[in-house]
Amino acid sequence: MGWIALNLDLKLLLTTHFPNLEVTQELATPAAALLTRRSDWRLATRVVTYRSVEWAIDSFAPSKSPRVDSIFPALLQKRRKAVIPYLVRIFRACLSTSYVPTIWRQVKVVFIPKPGRTYYSGPSENRPISLTSFLLKTMERLVDRCLREEALALVPLHPNQHAYHAGKSEETARNQLIVRVEKALDQQETALGVFLDIEESFNNTCYDTMCDALVRHGSDYTIVRWIRVILEGRVAVETLNVLSMRLAISMGYPHGGVLSLLQCCLVVDNLLARLSGNGYLFMDTQVTCLLAVGKSQKHSIKTHSVGSSNRRYMVQRGRTIG
Numbered sequence: 001m002g003w004i005a006l007n008l009d010l011k012l013l014l015t016t017h018f019p020n021l022e023v024t025q026e027l028a029t030p031a032a033a034l035l036t037r038r039s040d041w042r043l044a045t046r047v048v049t050y051r052s053v054e055w056a057i058d059s060f061a062p063s064k065s066p067r068v069d070s071i072f073p074a075l076l077q078k079r080r081k082a083v084i085p086y087l088v089r090i091f092r093a094c095l096s097t098s099y100v101p102t103i104w105r106q107v108k109v110v111f112i113p114k115p116g117r118t119y120y121s122g123p124s125e126n127r128p129i130s131l132t133s134f135l136l137k138t139m140e141r142l143v144d145r146c147l148r149e150e151a152l153a154l155v156p157l158h159p160n161q162h163a164y165h166a167g168k169s170e171e172t173a174r175n176q177l178i179v180r181v182e183k184a185l186d187q188q189e190t191a192l193g194v195f196l197d198i199e200e201s202f203n204n205t206c207y208d209t210m211c212d213a214l215v216r217h218g219s220d221y222t223i224v225r226w227i228r229v230i231l232e233g234r235v236a237v238e239t240l241n242v243l244s245m246r247l248a249i250s251m252g253y254p255h256g257g258v259l260s261l262l263q264c265c266l267v268v269d270n271l272l273a274r275l276s277g278n279g280y281l282f283m284d285t286q287v288t289c290l291l292a293v294g295k296s297q298k299h300s301i302k303t304h305s306v307g308s309s310n311r312r313y314m315v316q317r318g319r320t321i322g
Helices: 002-017 038-047 050-058 073-078 080-097 134-154 170-186 207-216 221-232 260-274 297-321
Strands: 106-113 126-131 190-197 235-240 243-248 280-282 287-294
Touching: 038 080, 038 134, 038 221, 050 073, 050 080, 050 134, 073 080, 073 134, 080 134, 080 221, 134 221, 134 260, 170 190, 170 287, 207 221, 207 260
Parallel strands: 106 235
Antiparallel strands: 106 126, 190 287, 235 243, 280 287
């Protein structure tokens, strides 16, 4: 009975935070791209250089614990002159052929209690931390830098997006909202605010939605293809006491992934553009606010209908995403 209860507890934890999991015994090795173009290699050569790999390695704290491949940042940082030339060739080959080594796709999942709780009554009271290979995280850092400097330079994020954005936060979103409401009150206008809390959006977003968002922002096909391989090939490995379980992940952002925050911003950016004419504010990955202002009762009714229309669109969009 004790082993059965332990098995159920472990599976409940995993299925709560990683929906649609499938138990798997072996890791299927994804085949490299059969038709690799010259443009794939040119992009890989531009993204992966000695200096960029050195920068990515130095961006990690040296004291991080080793992952499933027993590699930790201090090891790479201390032996950089010997290691980086090999990493440059490996990373270029992986990016150009959309190949991700098997051990990089293993995700060790650790659950930690959420802070500030007086008691812990269920699996949702814990937060999953995904421990992935630092070699994969190093390569993700290079791709993240490329996306921000190239794709987002041409198609930037919406200015009303405040989450995971340099110089912005939930506080700046609240301040902007307060300023707009105070201005409406000073001018004796009516302000209608609609707040939407998207539950478990981080765990339920489809891979197609993530990749479509990358394409909309002009991301290179080679990068989109490589990111899809990372997403579709992930396998969560969790151990509770003496019991171990391995499950294939079929949706959601990688917890703790370097690219996850940027991907989340890209997904909601289309929604922001759709509602930009109605004072729409994005506060974080889950909470959104739509504020509309009217000067008269007639205008307020019209404002309310606009808000209702946008709420319906947001619900429809949420179903599409998740």
